[in-house]
Amino acid sequence: MQQTVIKSDNSSHMNFATLFKVWFTIGIQSFGGGMATLSLIRTIAVEREKWLSDIEFARYWSLCQVAPGINLLALTTLLGRRIAGIRGIVVCLAGLLFPSVTITIILTAFYSQATRFPLMTKAMHGIMPATIGLGIYTLANMTISLLKESQSAGKQGLYISIGVCIAAACAMLILNLQVFAILIISGLVYAFYQWRASIKEKETE
Amino acid sequence: MSPLLLFWIYLKASLFSTGGFGNLPSLHTDLIGHGLASENQFVGAMAIGQISPGPSGLWVVCLGYLTCGLSGSLIALGAIILPPLLIIGVDRIYTKANKHPAVEGFAHGLGLAVVSIGFVILFQMLYKEGIDIFSVVIVLISMALMATRKAPILMILAIGGIAGIFMTH
Numbered sequence: 001m002q003q004t005v006i007k008s009d010n011s012s013h014m015n016f017a018t019l020f021k022v023w024f025t026i027g028i029q030s031f032g033g034g035m036a037t038l039s040l041i042r043t044i045a046v047e048r049e050k051w052l053s054d055i056e057f058a059r060y061w062s063l064c065q066v067a068p069g070i071n072l073l074a075l076t077t078l079l080g081r082r083i084a085g086i087r088g089i090v091v092c093l094a095g096l097l098f099p100s101v102t103i104t105i106i107l108t109a110f111y112s113q114a115t116r117f118p119l120m121t122k123a124m125h126g127i128m129p130a131t132i133g134l135g136i137y138t139l140a141n142m143t144i145s146l147l148k149e150s151q152s153a154g155k156q157g158l159y160i161s162i163g164v165c166i167a168a169a170c171a172m173l174i175l176n177l178q179v180f181a182i183l184i185i186s187g188l189v190y191a192f193y194q195w196r197a198s199i200k201e202k203e204t205e
Numbered sequence: 206m207s208p209l210l211l212f213w214i215y216l217k218a219s220l221f222s223t224g225g226f227g228n229l230p231s232l233h234t235d236l237i238g239h240g241l242a243s244e245n246q247f248v249g250a251m252a253i254g255q256i257s258p259g260p261s262g263l264w265v266v267c268l269g270y271l272t273c274g275l276s277g278s279l280i281a282l283g284a285i286i287l288p289p290l291l292i293i294g295v296d297r298i299y300t301k302a303n304k305h306p307a308v309e310g311f312a313h314g315l316g317l318a319v320v321s322i323g324f325v326i327l328f329q330m331l332y333k334e335g336i337d338i339f340s341v342v343i344v345l346i347s348m349a350l351m352a353t354r355k356a357p358i359l360m361i362l363a364i365g366g367i368a369g370i371f372m373t374h
Contacts, residue, residue: 029359030258037260040358047354062316067295069219069288070262077292100259101266105278107257108267111249119370126369129340130362133347135327143320161317168321179322186318187311194310
């Protein structure tokens, strides 16, 4: 592989071979579904390699929700592009998918041959809550960074943000609204608030 | 069944969905409707997709394998890689437009909803799993280990799995 050095804002210099290895390790470790993989990517991208900040990560993740296809692949694409443009996208996607797809195909091949293992069901009883714990930690970090950003615009921004969070949760739990609808409405509500706030700010200047 | 048509069925489903299982209704209608897959294959693929590494969206690759062998899985893989690349376009639009307070506000509101819905889904999962002392303790241990920033995620999942094997009857 080329020995091109990739420079990112805050992280150590890394060549494409190392970048592939990093994503390969993510791909090989990402058992337990989407939340575990998201936690893994966040830990490496934000905490270890410092490719981007928590708030930027949260921003990327929310954009992925409204883009077509698998969110985690969209996230990988954005991160790859940020790190090293188009080549970054190819290397990161390849690193993530090569081990995970290979293992997935092997597991599927075994599944179609063998009977289900009761041990797996028992293990899942423990893996599920472990995944939930990972998810809570990851989401909590993203929530804190989002709320901190709202607070930088003033207490009102913070209260509106908390309100949007509670409303979105209630809409999902009680009203059973479609996820996509809740996302768009929340976006529009805060867009309206931010737009009004900026007008008021201009008027007082 | 021509590979090109199969590719289109998978691509169409993923293009108009967002997230890992968003393509399920479309695939279900197309594949089962045309006798290309069975319900059992769907259920099996989804289960394997959950536990195998990578995004749970890879369940489609499992389905491809169960219905059409290795070539089926590769066709499915090709089809699910393409739609997420469109995020580049979405991000470009956002980057150009985000100086406007309304656009920035929209993205922020979106983020707030994403994390809130995420929490709701997690608690629903816990509720379905059963809120007992065992699961609550595992959740808390998992969170604590994450907070140390030193425990590998695979280790946390393995601890959960081993605990599940020994504690479940």
